[in-house]
Amino acid sequence: xxxxxxxxxxxxxxxxxxxxxxxxxxxxxxxxxxxxxxxxxxxxxxxxxxxxxxxxxxxxxxxxxxxxxxxxxxxxxxxxxxxxxxxxxxxxxxxxxxxxxxxxxxxxxxxxxxxxxxxxxxxxxxxxxxxxxxxxxxxxxxxxxxxxxxxxxxxxxxxxxxxxxxxxxxxxxxxxxxxxxxxxxxxxxxxxxxxxxxxxxxxxxxxxxxxxxxxxxxxxxxxxxxxxxxxxxxxxxxxxxxxxxxxxxxxxxxxxxxxxxxxxxxxxxxxxxxxxxxxxxxxxxxxxxxxxxxxxxxxxxxxxxxxxxxxxxxxxxxxxxxxxx
Numbered sequence: 001x002x003x004x005x006x007x008x009x010x011x012x013x014x015x016x017x018x019x020x021x022x023x024x025x026x027x028x029x030x031x032x033x034x035x036x037x038x039x040x041x042x043x044x045x046x047x048x049x050x051x052x053x054x055x056x057x058x059x060x061x062x063x064x065x066x067x068x069x070x071x072x073x074x075x076x077x078x079x080x081x082x083x084x085x086x087x088x089x090x091x092x093x094x095x096x097x098x099x100x101x102x103x104x105x106x107x108x109x110x111x112x113x114x115x116x117x118x119x120x121x122x123x124x125x126x127x128x129x130x131x132x133x134x135x136x137x138x139x140x141x142x143x144x145x146x147x148x149x150x151x152x153x154x155x156x157x158x159x160x161x162x163x164x165x166x167x168x169x170x171x172x173x174x175x176x177x178x179x180x181x182x183x184x185x186x187x188x189x190x191x192x193x194x195x196x197x198x199x200x201x202x203x204x205x206x207x208x209x210x211x212x213x214x215x216x217x218x219x220x221x222x223x224x225x226x227x228x229x230x231x232x233x234x235x236x237x238x239x240x241x242x243x244x245x246x247x248x249x250x251x252x253x254x255x256x257x258x259x260x261x262x263x264x265x266x267x268x269x270x271x272x273x274x275x276x277x278x279x280x281x282x283x284x285x286x287x288x289x290x291x292x293x294x295x296x297x298x299x300x301x302x303x304x305x306x307x308x309x310x311x312x313x314x315x316x317x318x319x320x321x322x323x324x325x
Contacts, residue, residue, distance in 0.1 A: 249278030
Protein backbone atom coordinates (compact mmCIF):
# COMPACT_ATOMS: atom_id res chain seq x y z
CA UNK A 1 0.00 0.00 0.00
CA UNK A 2 2.83 2.35 0.89
CA UNK A 3 4.52 1.58 -2.41
CA UNK A 4 1.32 2.40 -4.32
CA UNK A 5 0.97 5.75 -2.54
CA UNK A 6 4.58 6.65 -3.36
CA UNK A 7 4.12 5.53 -6.96
CA UNK A 8 0.98 7.58 -7.54
CA UNK A 9 2.57 10.58 -5.81
CA UNK A 10 5.47 10.43 -8.25
CA UNK A 11 3.08 10.18 -11.21
CA UNK A 12 1.14 13.23 -10.00
CA UNK A 13 4.33 15.23 -9.48
CA UNK A 14 5.65 14.31 -12.93
CA UNK A 15 2.32 15.11 -14.57
CA UNK A 16 2.13 18.47 -12.80
CA UNK A 17 5.70 19.23 -13.77
CA UNK A 18 5.01 18.41 -17.44
CA UNK A 19 1.92 20.60 -17.47
CA UNK A 20 3.92 23.47 -16.00
CA UNK A 21 6.62 22.92 -18.61
CA UNK A 22 4.09 23.08 -21.43
CA UNK A 23 2.42 26.18 -19.94
CA UNK A 24 5.78 27.86 -19.46
CA UNK A 25 6.74 27.03 -23.07
CA UNK A 26 3.55 28.61 -24.39
CA UNK A 27 3.94 31.58 -22.07
CA UNK A 28 7.52 32.21 -23.19
CA UNK A 29 6.44 31.90 -26.81
CA UNK A 30 3.72 34.50 -26.28
CA UNK A 31 6.31 36.93 -24.95
CA UNK A 32 8.31 36.58 -28.15
CA UNK A 33 5.50 37.43 -30.52
CA UNK A 34 6.39 40.41 -32.72
CA UNK A 35 3.13 40.79 -34.56
CA UNK A 36 -0.37 39.40 -34.20
CA UNK A 37 -0.92 36.77 -36.87
CA UNK A 38 -4.27 35.00 -37.07
CA UNK A 39 -6.11 32.61 -39.37
CA UNK A 40 -5.29 29.67 -41.58
CA UNK A 41 -1.87 29.64 -43.25
CA UNK A 42 -0.62 32.51 -41.09
CA UNK A 43 -3.48 34.70 -42.28
CA UNK A 44 -2.57 34.54 -45.96
CA UNK A 45 -5.25 34.41 -48.67
CA UNK A 46 -4.94 31.12 -50.61
CA UNK A 47 -3.59 31.47 -54.15
CA UNK A 48 -4.96 30.31 -57.49
CA UNK A 49 -2.99 29.29 -60.57
CA UNK A 50 -0.67 32.31 -60.29
CA UNK A 51 2.03 31.85 -57.62
CA UNK A 52 1.91 34.31 -54.74
CA UNK A 53 4.54 35.31 -52.21
CA UNK A 54 3.89 33.64 -48.88
CA UNK A 55 6.80 35.00 -46.88
CA UNK A 56 9.99 36.99 -47.42
CA UNK A 57 10.97 36.65 -43.76
CA UNK A 58 8.45 38.89 -42.00
CA UNK A 59 6.35 35.95 -40.79
CA UNK A 60 9.00 33.40 -39.88
CA UNK A 61 12.02 35.47 -38.91
CA UNK A 62 14.19 35.83 -42.02
CA UNK A 63 14.54 34.78 -45.65
CA UNK A 64 16.73 31.75 -44.84
CA UNK A 65 13.74 29.49 -44.18
CA UNK A 66 12.43 26.74 -46.46
CA UNK A 67 10.56 23.43 -46.54
CA UNK A 68 7.30 24.63 -44.93
CA UNK A 69 5.21 21.81 -43.46
CA UNK A 70 1.81 22.57 -41.93
CA UNK A 71 0.07 19.99 -39.75
CA UNK A 72 -3.12 18.44 -41.20
CA UNK A 73 -5.24 20.40 -38.69
CA UNK A 74 -3.49 23.62 -39.70
CA UNK A 75 -2.43 24.53 -36.17
CA UNK A 76 1.30 23.79 -36.34
CA UNK A 77 4.05 24.75 -38.74
CA UNK A 78 7.52 23.25 -38.90
CA UNK A 79 10.15 24.50 -41.33
CA UNK A 80 13.86 24.26 -42.01
CA UNK A 81 16.15 27.19 -41.40
CA UNK A 82 19.66 27.83 -42.63
CA UNK A 83 21.69 29.08 -39.66
CA UNK A 84 25.30 28.46 -40.66
CA UNK A 85 27.69 31.43 -40.72
CA UNK A 86 31.33 31.93 -41.63
CA UNK A 87 32.17 32.24 -37.95
CA UNK A 88 30.06 29.20 -36.98
CA UNK A 89 29.32 26.98 -39.99
CA UNK A 90 27.95 24.10 -37.89
CA UNK A 91 25.25 23.18 -37.23
CA UNK A 92 24.34 24.28 -40.73
CA UNK A 93 20.56 23.88 -40.37
CA UNK A 94 17.92 23.83 -37.67
CA UNK A 95 14.19 23.19 -37.55
CA UNK A 96 11.84 25.90 -36.34
CA UNK A 97 8.30 25.75 -35.11
CA UNK A 98 5.18 27.89 -34.93
CA UNK A 99 1.87 27.08 -33.22
CA UNK A 100 -1.65 28.49 -33.42
CA UNK A 101 -3.48 28.86 -30.09
CA UNK A 102 -6.96 30.38 -30.00
CA UNK A 103 -6.42 31.34 -33.66
CA UNK A 104 -3.26 33.35 -32.88
CA UNK A 105 0.11 32.19 -34.22
CA UNK A 106 3.11 32.18 -31.86
CA UNK A 107 6.77 31.77 -32.66
CA UNK A 108 8.90 30.99 -34.48
CA UNK A 109 11.19 29.15 -32.09
CA UNK A 110 13.79 26.45 -32.57
CA UNK A 111 12.00 23.10 -32.23
CA UNK A 112 12.66 21.36 -28.92
CA UNK A 113 14.59 18.54 -30.63
CA UNK A 114 16.70 20.77 -32.87
CA UNK A 115 19.51 23.32 -32.59
CA UNK A 116 22.37 21.10 -31.43
CA UNK A 117 22.73 19.07 -34.61
CA UNK A 118 22.21 19.96 -38.26
CA UNK A 119 18.49 19.24 -38.87
CA UNK A 120 16.41 19.95 -41.97
CA UNK A 121 13.86 18.68 -44.52
CA UNK A 122 10.97 18.16 -42.10
CA UNK A 123 7.62 16.77 -43.27
CA UNK A 124 4.42 15.50 -41.67
CA UNK A 125 2.96 12.08 -42.28
CA UNK A 126 -0.49 12.30 -43.96
CA UNK A 127 -2.28 11.61 -40.64
CA UNK A 128 -0.17 14.15 -38.74
CA UNK A 129 1.01 11.54 -36.23
CA UNK A 130 4.63 11.45 -37.33
CA UNK A 131 7.31 13.92 -38.34
CA UNK A 132 10.22 12.94 -40.56
CA UNK A 133 13.41 14.95 -40.90
CA UNK A 134 17.05 14.62 -41.91
CA UNK A 135 19.86 15.10 -39.41
CA UNK A 136 23.65 14.98 -39.36
CA UNK A 137 25.89 14.55 -36.34
CA UNK A 138 23.51 12.75 -33.98
CA UNK A 139 25.29 10.13 -31.86
CA UNK A 140 23.72 6.98 -33.31
CA UNK A 141 25.97 4.01 -33.94
CA UNK A 142 24.66 3.43 -37.47
CA UNK A 143 24.44 7.07 -38.54
CA UNK A 144 26.64 8.44 -41.33
CA UNK A 145 26.24 11.84 -42.94
CA UNK A 146 22.62 12.94 -43.09
CA UNK A 147 20.16 10.25 -42.06
CA UNK A 148 16.39 10.14 -41.62
CA UNK A 149 14.84 10.38 -38.16
CA UNK A 150 11.23 10.59 -37.03
CA UNK A 151 9.07 11.63 -34.09
CA UNK A 152 5.70 10.26 -32.97
CA UNK A 153 2.89 12.44 -31.65
CA UNK A 154 1.31 11.31 -28.37
CA UNK A 155 -1.35 12.75 -26.09
CA UNK A 156 1.42 14.59 -24.23
CA UNK A 157 3.23 15.92 -27.29
CA UNK A 158 6.05 14.71 -29.52
CA UNK A 159 8.50 11.96 -28.61
CA UNK A 160 12.23 12.43 -28.88
CA UNK A 161 13.68 11.73 -32.35
CA UNK A 162 14.14 8.09 -33.35
CA UNK A 163 16.58 6.72 -35.91
CA UNK A 164 14.55 5.34 -38.82
CA UNK A 165 16.77 2.31 -39.29
CA UNK A 166 19.38 0.82 -41.59
CA UNK A 167 16.72 -0.39 -44.04
CA UNK A 168 16.32 3.22 -45.24
CA UNK A 169 19.48 4.90 -43.97
CA UNK A 170 21.87 3.20 -46.33
CA UNK A 171 25.44 3.78 -47.50
CA UNK A 172 25.18 7.49 -48.02
CA UNK A 173 23.24 10.55 -46.94
CA UNK A 174 19.46 10.22 -46.95
CA UNK A 175 17.31 13.36 -46.90
CA UNK A 176 13.93 14.78 -47.87
CA UNK A 177 11.73 11.91 -46.70
CA UNK A 178 8.00 12.12 -47.39
CA UNK A 179 5.31 9.55 -46.65
CA UNK A 180 2.30 8.61 -48.76
CA UNK A 181 -1.09 7.44 -47.46
CA UNK A 182 -0.06 3.92 -48.45
CA UNK A 183 2.74 4.20 -45.91
CA UNK A 184 5.52 4.11 -48.48
CA UNK A 185 8.48 6.42 -47.92
CA UNK A 186 10.12 8.41 -50.70
CA UNK A 187 13.52 10.03 -50.20
CA UNK A 188 16.80 11.11 -51.78
CA UNK A 189 20.04 9.23 -51.29
CA UNK A 190 23.55 9.65 -52.66
CA UNK A 191 24.43 5.99 -52.07
CA UNK A 192 26.46 4.27 -54.82
CA UNK A 193 24.73 2.44 -57.64
CA UNK A 194 22.28 5.12 -58.80
CA UNK A 195 21.92 6.83 -62.15
CA UNK A 196 23.68 9.90 -60.80
CA UNK A 197 25.20 11.27 -57.61
CA UNK A 198 21.76 11.96 -56.10
CA UNK A 199 18.79 9.71 -56.85
CA UNK A 200 15.23 9.29 -55.57
CA UNK A 201 14.12 6.07 -53.90
CA UNK A 202 11.03 4.37 -52.52
CA UNK A 203 10.80 2.14 -49.45
CA UNK A 204 7.68 -0.01 -49.03
CA UNK A 205 6.01 -0.21 -45.63
CA UNK A 206 5.01 -3.74 -44.69
CA UNK A 207 4.42 -5.43 -41.33
CA UNK A 208 5.46 -2.34 -39.40
CA UNK A 209 8.77 -1.63 -41.12
CA UNK A 210 10.26 -0.25 -44.33
CA UNK A 211 11.59 -2.80 -46.83
CA UNK A 212 12.44 -3.22 -50.52
CA UNK A 213 14.20 0.08 -51.13
CA UNK A 214 14.07 0.70 -54.88
CA UNK A 215 15.42 3.34 -57.20
CA UNK A 216 12.57 5.17 -58.97
CA UNK A 217 14.22 4.47 -62.30
CA UNK A 218 15.55 6.37 -65.34
CA UNK A 219 12.33 8.26 -66.08
CA UNK A 220 12.83 10.13 -62.80
CA UNK A 221 16.53 9.80 -62.06
CA UNK A 222 19.29 10.89 -64.43
CA UNK A 223 23.03 11.42 -64.35
CA UNK A 224 22.20 14.89 -63.09
CA UNK A 225 21.16 15.81 -59.56
CA UNK A 226 17.67 14.78 -58.33
CA UNK A 227 16.83 15.84 -54.78
CA UNK A 228 14.31 17.71 -52.59
CA UNK A 229 11.52 15.25 -53.38
CA UNK A 230 7.93 15.28 -52.15
CA UNK A 231 5.38 12.57 -52.91
CA UNK A 232 1.66 13.23 -53.40
CA UNK A 233 -0.37 11.44 -50.72
CA UNK A 234 -1.97 9.17 -53.32
CA UNK A 235 1.40 8.68 -55.05
CA UNK A 236 -0.01 10.10 -58.28
CA UNK A 237 3.06 12.32 -58.72
CA UNK A 238 6.39 13.17 -57.19
CA UNK A 239 8.01 16.60 -57.15
CA UNK A 240 11.77 16.99 -57.08
CA UNK A 241 14.61 19.38 -57.74
CA UNK A 242 17.07 18.89 -60.51
CA UNK A 243 19.79 20.83 -62.26
CA UNK A 244 19.97 20.04 -65.96
CA UNK A 245 22.44 21.38 -68.56
CA UNK A 246 19.77 23.64 -70.01
CA UNK A 247 19.31 25.33 -66.63
CA UNK A 248 21.89 27.40 -64.78
CA UNK A 249 20.03 26.98 -61.49
CA UNK A 250 17.92 24.19 -59.88
CA UNK A 251 14.32 23.81 -61.03
CA UNK A 252 11.30 21.92 -59.70
CA UNK A 253 10.29 18.97 -61.86
CA UNK A 254 7.37 16.56 -61.64
CA UNK A 255 6.95 12.95 -62.67
CA UNK A 256 3.52 11.28 -62.77
CA UNK A 257 2.91 7.69 -61.73
CA UNK A 258 0.83 6.00 -64.45
CA UNK A 259 1.09 2.41 -63.18
CA UNK A 260 2.75 0.56 -60.32
CA UNK A 261 6.27 1.95 -60.16
CA UNK A 262 5.84 3.31 -63.67
CA UNK A 263 6.64 7.01 -64.00
CA UNK A 264 6.46 9.56 -66.77
CA UNK A 265 9.63 11.36 -67.77
CA UNK A 266 10.30 14.19 -65.36
CA UNK A 267 9.57 17.66 -66.65
CA UNK A 268 9.72 21.23 -65.41
CA UNK A 269 6.74 22.81 -63.71
CA UNK A 270 7.26 25.72 -66.07
CA UNK A 271 8.37 29.36 -65.94
CA UNK A 272 5.48 30.50 -63.74
CA UNK A 273 7.08 28.56 -60.88
CA UNK A 274 10.71 28.07 -61.88
CA UNK A 275 12.70 31.31 -61.87
CA UNK A 276 15.97 31.88 -63.70
CA UNK A 277 17.79 32.30 -60.38
CA UNK A 278 16.68 29.00 -58.85
CA UNK A 279 13.60 27.34 -57.36
CA UNK A 280 13.54 24.47 -54.88
CA UNK A 281 12.24 23.01 -51.60
CA UNK A 282 8.74 21.92 -52.65
CA UNK A 283 6.13 20.67 -50.16
CA UNK A 284 2.41 20.00 -50.53
CA UNK A 285 -0.21 20.78 -47.87
CA UNK A 286 -1.98 17.85 -46.19
CA UNK A 287 -5.22 18.50 -48.08
CA UNK A 288 -3.29 18.41 -51.36
CA UNK A 289 -4.46 21.89 -52.38
CA UNK A 290 -1.31 24.01 -52.26
CA UNK A 291 2.32 23.78 -53.27
CA UNK A 292 4.94 25.65 -51.23
CA UNK A 293 8.44 26.31 -52.55
CA UNK A 294 11.28 28.82 -52.36
CA UNK A 295 12.43 30.89 -55.29
CA UNK A 296 14.85 33.70 -55.93
CA UNK A 297 13.55 36.45 -58.19
CA UNK A 298 16.20 39.07 -58.78
CA UNK A 299 17.97 39.54 -55.45
CA UNK A 300 14.94 38.61 -53.36
CA UNK A 301 14.58 35.12 -51.94
CA UNK A 302 11.04 34.26 -50.84
CA UNK A 303 8.64 31.43 -50.08
CA UNK A 304 5.87 31.15 -52.65
CA UNK A 305 2.69 29.11 -52.83
CA UNK A 306 0.30 28.17 -55.62
CA UNK A 307 -2.73 25.94 -56.20
CA UNK A 308 -1.85 22.33 -57.06
CA UNK A 309 -4.36 22.64 -59.90
CA UNK A 310 -1.30 23.72 -61.86
CA UNK A 311 0.07 20.18 -61.39
CA UNK A 312 -3.27 18.58 -62.26
CA UNK A 313 -3.46 20.61 -65.47
CA UNK A 314 0.07 19.59 -66.39
CA UNK A 315 -0.81 15.93 -65.82
CA UNK A 316 -3.68 16.19 -68.30
CA UNK A 317 -1.31 17.67 -70.88
CA UNK A 318 1.34 15.01 -70.30
CA UNK A 319 -1.15 12.14 -70.65
CA UNK A 320 -2.67 13.70 -73.76
CA UNK A 321 0.77 14.10 -75.35
CA UNK A 322 1.52 10.45 -74.57
CA UNK A 323 -1.70 9.38 -76.31
CA UNK A 324 -0.76 11.36 -79.40
CA UNK A 325 2.74 9.88 -79.64
